[in-house]
Amino acid sequence: MKAVMYYGKEDLRVEEIEEPQVRPGTVKIAPAYNGICGSDLHLYHDGPMPPAPTEETAHPISGETLPVVLGHEFSGVVEEIGEGVEGLSVGDRVVVEPLMVDGTCPACQIGKYNLCEKMGFIGISGLGGGMSEHIVVEKRWVHPVGGMPLDQAAMIEPLSVALHAVKHAGVEAGQTAVVSGAGPIGLLVAAVLRAKGLRTIVSEVSTTRREKALSSGVADVVVDPSREDLNEVVSAQTEGAGAAVAFDAAGIPAVVTQLLSVLGAGGHLEVVAIHTRPVELDVTGLLTMQDRSMGSSVGYAGDHAEAIELVQSGKVDLSPFITSVIRPDEVVEKGFQRLIENKDSEVKILVALGEQG
Template sequence: MRAARYYGKEDVRIDEVDEPQVRPGTVKIAPAYNGICGSDLHLYHEGPITPAPTETDAHPISGETLPVVFGHEFSGVVEEIGEGVEGYEVGDHVVVEPLMVDGTCPACQIGKYNLCEKMGFIGISGLGGGLAEHIVVEQRWVHQVGDMPLDQAALIEPLSVAVHAVRHAGIGPDAAGQVAVVGGAGPIGLLTAAVLRAYGLKTIVSEVSEVRRNKAKESGVADITVDPTTQDLKEVVREETNGAMARVAFDAAGVAVVLDQLFDSLGAGGRLEVVAIHTKPYELNITGRLTMQDREISSSIGYANDHPESVRLVREGLVNLEPFITSRIKVDDIVEQGYQKLLDDRSEVKILVSMK
């Protein structure tokens, strides 16, 4: 079968590889669409980082070294069902929660398997990937999506990152009417705003890029958009909340100045949730920013038991993923029209890749 395999920095090749065979407890899937995310871009342009293996160091769970089949944000159709698997039928539309965990470490034992000491990703660390004609996955990671269009279903994985962040911040459907601020309108920022809107919060999205601000507004996930280079986010929030300020803010930018602005937008007892990955240290005045305002700061990564909620939000019409699909390409064009275009074109949110 054909598969896109990652060999290292700026080296992805379309290879012929052995087709995986179904095993007891597994489901064989024909991937339909695969989204390209920020981690894929980093791996392609910068080279292997954890949890990707290298040419010499195998991932501790998959046992694989480079090259590995690429692609972890994907939807597909069930082709075959392994012995002992119940509740699935050939032809079912599904998505894959692309994790590999040991199940024995302390994090796994308390249900926080997204923090597994040996955690890896299908499509990054081995065990196949979405950029292949077939993949075999353990049943526990396969989620049915019903009649959800398969292109939209490919966004369930990043949507689950947003769902996890919102839940981690203590926000649920009972928070309707509160005001939330999202800093950054990249894919995760937009999806975080979408989840907040689904739960009935009023969303203020701050983003320097005009095209991304427009996407936040046009897609309906932002009630208000702010250009922090020309507007004072703090004052906008003050006006919209009659001085109470925001209950919660989400950092989806990973930049220190954005954190400063988000802290300023919070009210007394507010909470800042960091979703972005920061590559540089951030200096925090704990007394001024947190203690004297009785505030909280927390951060979240990935997802754990969040895919079913993501599927529910989309199937019940509370989140519309269609506006975030900005391009569809073939796997043969993945470098030029995928990895390169996402670096150069700020209007792109999610590029979907298909094998056919």
């Protein structure tokens, strides 16, 4: 079968590899669509980093070294059911929660398997990937999506990241939330907030992304922080009370301070973005003396079912965020290079597999 293989920094190849075989307790899936994620971009642009293996060092759970099949944001159709699998049928539309965990570490034992000490990702750490014609996955990670369009279903994985962050922040309907950064995760965080009854103010310097936040209906107000005073806008929108909650989906140190300053008394900042360098904070002035809290979240644990329900119920519409669909043989030029060079014009690029490709 054909698959997009990740060999390392700026090295992706479409190759023929051996087709995986179903085993007891597993499900064989024909991937339909696979989204290109920010993690994939980092791997392509910067080279392998955990949880990806290297040519010399295997991932502790998959046992694989590079190259590996790429792709962890994917949807597909069940092709074959392994012995002992119940609740799924051939032909079911599904998404995969693309995790590999040891199940024995302290985090796994308390249900926080997204924090597993040996955490790995299908499509990054081995065990196949979504950019292939077939994949075999343990049943526990397979979630049916009913009649949901498979292109939208491929976005359930990043939607689950956004949902996990919103739940972790402890939001309440009726609150005003500020989201900084209108990339894929920031837009999806805003979508979940709107679905849960919050008013959203999205801060983003890119004109195209601000327009997407408005046209998709996930933002009540958009702000260009390079031209407008975010504090003044939030104050005006909240009658001087400040926002109840804010989300950093930008990953820029200055944004953390900015978001803390727009919070009202007792407000909460949730960091969703990955910061690549330390952030300096005036803890006393911005946190302690305002009785504010700050937290962060990563990935998901038990969130996929609710994310699927948000889409099936019509509370979240994922279709506006799919901006391009490409074939596997276009993944470098029209996928990774486009996202690196023209990131403001794209939200989510999907790779169509099988008949879709």
